[in-house]
Amino acid sequence: MRKVAIVLVLLIFGVVIAGCIGQTQTTPTTTETAEEKVTSTTTTTNTVSETQTPAPKYPLTIVDFAGREVTIEKEPQKIVSLAPSITETLYFIGALDKVVGVTKFDNYPENVQEGRTVVGGFSDPSIEVIASLNPDLIVGTSMHLKYLEQLEKIAPVIIIDPKSIDEIYKAVELLGEVTNKEEKANEVVNNMRSKIEEIKSKVMDAPKVKVFYIVWSDPLMSAGNGTFIHDLITLAGGENIFGDTQGWPQVSIEEVLARNPEVIILPPHAGMNAEDLCNTQLVNTDAVKTGRVYTLSSDDIVSRPSPRIVKGLEEIAKFLHPDVFNFTYQPLVCEATAG
Structure with a gap:
Protein backbone atom coordinates (compact mmCIF):
# COMPACT_ATOMS: atom_id res chain seq x y z
CA MET A 1 0.00 0.00 0.00
CA ARG A 2 2.82 2.38 0.90
CA LYS A 3 4.52 1.53 -2.37
CA VAL A 4 1.38 2.40 -4.32
CA ALA A 5 1.21 5.79 -2.57
CA ILE A 6 4.84 6.52 -3.39
CA VAL A 7 4.23 5.64 -7.08
CA LEU A 8 1.17 7.94 -7.25
CA VAL A 9 3.16 10.84 -5.71
CA LEU A 10 5.94 10.33 -8.24
CA LEU A 11 3.45 10.25 -11.15
CA ILE A 12 1.73 13.47 -9.98
CA PHE A 13 5.12 15.16 -9.50
CA GLY A 14 6.13 14.10 -13.00
CA VAL A 15 2.97 15.53 -14.55
CA VAL A 16 3.47 18.87 -12.76
CA ILE A 17 7.12 19.06 -13.86
CA ALA A 18 6.14 18.20 -17.46
CA GLY A 19 3.47 20.92 -17.43
CA CYS A 20 5.94 23.50 -16.16
CA ILE A 21 8.51 22.52 -18.75
CA GLY A 22 5.88 22.69 -21.53
CA GLN A 23 4.72 26.09 -20.37
CA THR A 24 8.26 27.39 -20.14
CA GLN A 25 8.96 26.23 -23.70
CA THR A 26 5.82 27.71 -25.30
CA THR A 27 5.77 31.07 -23.54
CA PRO A 28 8.58 32.63 -25.62
CA THR A 29 6.78 31.55 -28.80
CA THR A 30 3.56 33.25 -27.64
CA THR A 31 5.48 36.39 -26.65
CA GLU A 32 7.31 36.44 -29.98
CA THR A 33 4.04 36.08 -31.91
CA ALA A 34 2.53 38.95 -29.96
CA GLU A 35 5.53 41.14 -30.72
CA GLU A 36 5.25 40.26 -34.39
CA LYS A 37 1.56 41.14 -34.31
CA VAL A 38 2.33 44.49 -32.68
CA THR A 39 5.00 45.22 -35.29
CA SER A 40 2.68 44.13 -38.10
CA THR A 41 -0.21 46.20 -36.76
CA THR A 42 2.01 49.26 -36.39
CA THR A 43 3.28 48.87 -39.95
CA THR A 44 -0.25 48.44 -41.29
CA THR A 45 -1.47 51.46 -39.34
CA ASN A 46 1.37 53.58 -40.68
CA THR A 47 0.65 52.40 -44.23
CA VAL A 48 -3.06 53.19 -43.93
CA SER A 49 -2.23 56.55 -42.39
CA GLU A 50 0.10 57.37 -45.28
CA THR A 51 -2.52 56.26 -47.81
CA GLN A 52 -5.24 58.36 -46.22
CA THR A 53 -3.16 61.55 -46.31
CA PRO A 54 -3.38 62.81 -49.91
CA ALA A 55 -0.77 65.09 -51.36
CA PRO A 56 -1.86 68.74 -51.28
CA LYS A 57 -3.66 69.74 -54.49
CA TYR A 58 -2.49 73.32 -54.45
CA PRO A 59 -0.37 75.01 -55.61
CA VAL A 188 -20.58 65.97 -67.01
CA VAL A 189 -18.17 64.82 -69.74
CA ASN A 190 -19.35 61.21 -69.50
CA ASN A 191 -22.97 62.30 -69.79
CA MET A 192 -22.16 64.44 -72.83
CA ARG A 193 -20.30 61.61 -74.53
CA SER A 194 -23.08 59.16 -73.79
CA LYS A 195 -25.81 61.42 -75.19
CA ILE A 196 -23.84 62.26 -78.32
CA GLU A 197 -23.06 58.60 -78.99
CA GLU A 198 -26.73 57.75 -78.50
CA ILE A 199 -27.78 60.33 -81.11
CA LYS A 200 -25.09 59.26 -83.56
CA SER A 201 -26.20 55.66 -83.20
CA LYS A 202 -29.84 56.52 -83.90
CA VAL A 203 -29.10 58.43 -87.12
CA MET A 204 -26.33 56.15 -88.35
CA ASP A 205 -28.46 54.36 -90.92
CA ALA A 206 -30.78 57.26 -91.75
CA PRO A 207 -30.34 59.00 -95.12
CA LYS A 208 -28.29 62.23 -95.05
CA VAL A 209 -30.38 65.39 -95.20
CA LYS A 210 -29.17 68.52 -97.02
CA VAL A 211 -29.25 71.44 -94.58
CA PHE A 212 -29.03 75.21 -94.98
CA TYR A 213 -28.36 77.03 -91.72
CA ILE A 214 -29.17 80.75 -91.68
CA VAL A 215 -26.89 82.68 -89.34
CA TRP A 216 -28.08 86.11 -90.48
CA SER A 217 -30.53 87.37 -93.07
CA ASP A 218 -29.04 90.59 -94.49
CA PRO A 219 -26.47 89.97 -95.72
CA LEU A 220 -27.40 86.30 -95.96
CA MET A 221 -24.84 84.34 -93.95
CA SER A 222 -24.40 80.65 -93.17
CA ALA A 223 -22.11 78.39 -91.15
CA GLY A 224 -19.23 76.58 -92.82
CA ASN A 225 -16.61 74.08 -91.78
CA GLY A 226 -14.74 74.84 -88.57
CA THR A 227 -17.87 75.92 -86.68
CA PHE A 228 -19.87 74.15 -84.00
CA ILE A 229 -22.98 74.45 -86.17
CA HIS A 230 -21.32 72.50 -88.99
CA ASP A 231 -20.17 69.83 -86.53
CA LEU A 232 -23.66 69.51 -85.04
CA ILE A 233 -25.31 69.18 -88.46
CA THR A 234 -22.86 66.41 -89.34
CA LEU A 235 -23.28 64.57 -86.03
CA ALA A 236 -27.06 64.82 -86.40
CA GLY A 237 -26.98 62.96 -89.72
CA GLY A 238 -27.11 65.98 -92.00
CA GLU A 239 -25.07 67.40 -94.87
CA ASN A 240 -24.25 71.08 -94.53
CA ILE A 241 -24.71 72.53 -98.03
CA PHE A 242 -21.97 75.07 -97.27
CA GLY A 243 -19.65 72.57 -95.63
CA ASP A 244 -17.11 73.29 -98.37
CA THR A 245 -16.60 76.81 -96.97
CA GLN A 246 -14.86 77.95 -93.79
CA GLY A 247 -16.24 79.94 -90.89
CA TRP A 248 -19.20 82.22 -91.55
CA PRO A 249 -19.58 82.68 -95.32
CA GLN A 250 -21.78 85.32 -96.91
CA VAL A 251 -23.86 83.49 -99.52
CA SER A 252 -26.27 84.43 -102.28
CA ILE A 253 -29.84 83.32 -102.86
CA GLU A 254 -28.69 81.83 -106.17
CA GLU A 255 -26.11 79.64 -104.42
CA VAL A 256 -28.70 78.38 -101.95
CA LEU A 257 -31.16 77.60 -104.77
CA ALA A 258 -28.46 75.75 -106.70
CA ARG A 259 -27.64 73.60 -103.67
CA ASN A 260 -31.36 73.17 -102.91
CA PRO A 261 -31.57 72.27 -99.18
CA GLU A 262 -34.14 69.80 -97.90
CA VAL A 263 -34.17 71.46 -94.48
CA ILE A 264 -33.60 75.06 -93.41
CA ILE A 265 -32.68 75.84 -89.80
CA LEU A 266 -32.42 79.26 -88.24
CA PRO A 267 -31.95 80.61 -84.71
CA PRO A 268 -34.47 82.93 -83.03
CA HIS A 269 -32.24 85.95 -83.70
CA ALA A 270 -31.34 85.75 -87.37
CA GLY A 271 -32.89 89.00 -88.49
CA MET A 272 -35.81 87.07 -89.95
CA ASN A 273 -38.23 84.32 -89.01
CA ALA A 274 -39.43 81.21 -90.81
CA GLU A 275 -42.48 82.94 -92.29
CA ASP A 276 -40.27 85.60 -93.86
CA LEU A 277 -38.85 82.93 -96.17
CA CYS A 278 -42.19 82.85 -97.95
CA ASN A 279 -41.43 86.31 -99.29
CA THR A 280 -38.03 85.41 -100.71
CA GLN A 281 -36.75 83.29 -103.55
CA LEU A 282 -35.99 80.62 -100.95
CA VAL A 283 -39.62 79.64 -101.26
CA ASN A 284 -38.45 77.66 -104.29
CA THR A 285 -36.23 75.34 -102.26
CA ASP A 286 -37.39 71.84 -101.38
CA ALA A 287 -37.18 72.83 -97.71
CA VAL A 288 -39.79 75.56 -97.97
CA LYS A 289 -41.94 73.64 -100.46
CA THR A 290 -42.27 70.77 -97.96
CA GLY A 291 -42.53 73.07 -94.95
CA ARG A 292 -39.32 71.77 -93.39
CA VAL A 293 -38.12 75.05 -91.89
CA TYR A 294 -37.23 74.86 -88.22
CA THR A 295 -36.35 77.44 -85.57
CA LEU A 296 -34.05 76.52 -82.68
CA SER A 297 -35.20 77.22 -79.13
CA SER A 298 -32.09 79.36 -78.54
CA ASP A 299 -29.11 80.78 -80.44
CA ASP A 300 -26.83 79.89 -77.54
CA ILE A 301 -27.22 76.11 -77.66
CA VAL A 302 -25.32 75.95 -80.96
CA SER A 303 -22.91 78.85 -80.57
CA ARG A 304 -21.59 78.58 -77.01
CA PRO A 305 -18.94 75.92 -76.33
CA SER A 306 -20.43 74.63 -73.09
CA PRO A 307 -22.19 71.39 -72.09
CA ARG A 308 -25.42 72.88 -73.48
CA ILE A 309 -24.10 72.16 -76.98
CA VAL A 310 -25.65 68.69 -76.55
CA LYS A 311 -29.07 70.35 -76.37
CA GLY A 312 -28.36 71.95 -79.75
CA LEU A 313 -27.42 68.59 -81.21
CA GLU A 314 -30.63 67.03 -79.90
CA GLU A 315 -32.80 69.69 -81.51
CA ILE A 316 -31.03 69.54 -84.87
CA ALA A 317 -31.20 65.74 -84.93
CA LYS A 318 -34.97 65.88 -84.33
CA PHE A 319 -35.36 68.42 -87.14
CA LEU A 320 -33.45 66.27 -89.61
CA HIS A 321 -34.89 62.89 -88.62
CA PRO A 322 -38.29 63.44 -86.98
CA ASP A 323 -39.37 59.84 -87.56
CA VAL A 324 -36.35 58.46 -85.73
CA PHE A 325 -37.04 60.64 -82.68
CA ASN A 326 -40.86 60.59 -82.83
CA PHE A 327 -40.75 64.36 -83.24
CA THR A 328 -43.71 66.35 -84.53
CA TYR A 329 -43.44 69.91 -85.79
CA GLN A 330 -45.87 72.35 -87.37
CA PRO A 331 -44.71 72.62 -91.01
CA LEU A 332 -44.21 76.02 -92.58
CA VAL A 333 -47.05 76.86 -94.99
CA CYS A 334 -46.62 79.74 -97.42
CA GLU A 335 -49.90 81.21 -98.67
CA ALA A 336 -48.23 82.67 -101.72
CA THR A 337 -44.96 82.01 -103.48
CA ALA A 338 -42.35 84.58 -104.37
CA GLY A 339 -41.92 85.25 -108.04
Missing part, protein backbone atom coordinates in the same frame (compact mmCIF):
# COMPACT_ATOMS: atom_id res chain seq x y z
CA LEU A 60 -1.56 73.64 -58.95
CA THR A 61 0.09 74.25 -62.32
CA ILE A 62 -1.92 73.69 -65.51
CA VAL A 63 -1.52 74.41 -69.22
CA ASP A 64 -4.41 76.42 -70.64
CA PHE A 65 -5.82 76.63 -74.18
CA ALA A 66 -3.28 79.31 -75.12
CA GLY A 67 -0.44 76.92 -74.20
CA ARG A 68 0.41 78.96 -71.11
CA GLU A 69 1.57 77.43 -67.83
CA VAL A 70 -0.48 78.92 -65.04
CA THR A 71 0.07 78.27 -61.33
CA ILE A 72 -2.84 78.58 -58.91
CA GLU A 73 -1.65 78.88 -55.33
CA LYS A 74 -4.89 77.89 -53.59
CA GLU A 75 -8.40 76.67 -54.37
CA PRO A 76 -10.21 79.57 -56.07
CA GLN A 77 -13.07 81.08 -54.09
CA LYS A 78 -13.70 84.25 -56.14
CA ILE A 79 -13.77 83.72 -59.90
CA VAL A 80 -14.44 86.27 -62.64
CA SER A 81 -15.85 84.70 -65.82
CA LEU A 82 -15.33 86.70 -69.00
CA ALA A 83 -17.58 84.60 -71.27
CA PRO A 84 -21.10 83.17 -70.97
CA SER A 85 -19.87 79.73 -72.07
CA ILE A 86 -17.37 79.70 -69.20
CA THR A 87 -20.05 80.67 -66.69
CA GLU A 88 -22.30 77.90 -68.01
CA THR A 89 -19.53 75.33 -67.72
CA LEU A 90 -18.75 76.39 -64.14
CA TYR A 91 -22.46 75.99 -63.39
CA PHE A 92 -22.58 72.45 -64.78
CA ILE A 93 -19.56 71.31 -62.73
CA GLY A 94 -21.00 72.77 -59.51
CA ALA A 95 -18.65 75.75 -59.17
CA LEU A 96 -21.07 78.60 -59.89
CA ASP A 97 -21.06 79.59 -56.20
CA LYS A 98 -17.44 80.64 -56.67
CA VAL A 99 -18.27 83.08 -59.49
CA VAL A 100 -18.39 86.73 -58.42
CA GLY A 101 -18.19 88.45 -61.81
CA VAL A 102 -19.92 87.79 -65.17
CA THR A 103 -20.54 89.60 -68.46
CA LYS A 104 -23.70 91.45 -69.43
CA PHE A 105 -24.45 88.67 -71.92
CA ASP A 106 -24.60 85.90 -69.31
CA ASN A 107 -28.15 84.50 -69.22
CA TYR A 108 -27.79 80.87 -68.15
CA PRO A 109 -28.69 79.53 -65.70
CA GLU A 110 -31.72 81.75 -65.17
CA ASN A 111 -31.02 84.87 -63.11
CA VAL A 112 -27.29 84.16 -63.18
CA GLN A 113 -26.49 87.88 -62.94
CA GLU A 114 -28.34 88.28 -59.66
CA GLY A 115 -25.92 88.60 -56.75
CA ARG A 116 -22.97 88.91 -59.12
CA THR A 117 -21.17 91.92 -60.55
CA VAL A 118 -21.42 92.55 -64.29
CA VAL A 119 -17.88 93.35 -65.43
CA GLY A 120 -18.81 94.57 -68.91
CA GLY A 121 -19.27 93.00 -72.30
CA PHE A 122 -17.70 89.90 -73.75
CA SER A 123 -15.08 91.69 -75.83
CA ASP A 124 -14.72 94.80 -73.64
CA PRO A 125 -14.61 93.93 -69.92
CA SER A 126 -13.83 96.66 -67.41
CA ILE A 127 -10.42 96.09 -65.86
CA GLU A 128 -11.28 98.46 -63.02
CA VAL A 129 -14.46 96.59 -62.10
CA ILE A 130 -12.66 93.24 -62.24
CA ALA A 131 -9.93 94.56 -59.94
CA SER A 132 -12.52 95.86 -57.47
CA LEU A 133 -13.81 92.30 -56.97
CA ASN A 134 -10.38 91.14 -55.76
CA PRO A 135 -10.72 87.76 -57.52
CA ASP A 136 -8.31 84.88 -57.04
CA LEU A 137 -8.92 83.55 -60.59
CA ILE A 138 -9.96 85.09 -63.92
CA VAL A 139 -11.14 82.84 -66.76
CA GLY A 140 -11.36 84.22 -70.30
CA THR A 141 -11.07 83.25 -73.96
CA SER A 142 -8.58 84.08 -76.71
CA MET A 143 -10.60 87.28 -77.15
CA HIS A 144 -9.10 88.44 -73.85
CA LEU A 145 -5.43 87.82 -74.61
CA LYS A 146 -5.11 91.51 -75.49
CA TYR A 147 -5.95 92.31 -71.85
CA LEU A 148 -3.67 89.62 -70.45
CA GLU A 149 -0.97 91.89 -69.04
CA GLN A 150 -3.52 93.98 -67.17
CA LEU A 151 -5.51 91.01 -65.93
CA GLU A 152 -2.45 89.13 -64.65
CA LYS A 153 -1.72 92.02 -62.30
CA ILE A 154 -5.06 91.25 -60.62
CA ALA A 155 -5.10 87.44 -60.42
CA PRO A 156 -4.02 84.27 -62.26
CA VAL A 157 -5.65 84.13 -65.71
CA ILE A 158 -6.71 80.98 -67.55
CA ILE A 159 -7.68 80.98 -71.23
CA ILE A 160 -10.46 78.52 -72.17
CA ASP A 161 -11.28 78.51 -75.88
CA PRO A 162 -12.56 75.18 -77.30
CA LYS A 163 -13.06 74.90 -81.06
CA SER A 164 -14.56 71.40 -81.24
CA ILE A 165 -16.70 69.00 -79.24
CA ASP A 166 -13.60 67.16 -78.02
CA GLU A 167 -12.12 70.45 -76.85
CA ILE A 168 -15.32 71.22 -74.93
CA TYR A 169 -14.67 68.00 -73.00
CA LYS A 170 -11.14 69.24 -72.31
CA ALA A 171 -12.46 72.62 -71.15
CA VAL A 172 -14.89 70.99 -68.72
CA GLU A 173 -12.16 68.76 -67.31
CA LEU A 174 -9.66 71.62 -66.99
CA LEU A 175 -12.12 73.83 -65.13
CA GLY A 176 -12.99 70.87 -62.92
CA GLU A 177 -9.32 70.40 -62.05
CA VAL A 178 -8.76 74.09 -61.32
CA THR A 179 -11.84 74.46 -59.10
CA ASN A 180 -11.40 71.13 -57.28
CA LYS A 181 -14.51 69.72 -58.95
CA GLU A 182 -12.91 66.87 -60.92
CA GLU A 183 -15.50 64.26 -60.01
CA LYS A 184 -18.44 66.38 -61.15
CA ALA A 185 -16.57 67.50 -64.28
CA ASN A 186 -15.90 63.88 -65.25
CA GLU A 187 -19.57 63.09 -64.71
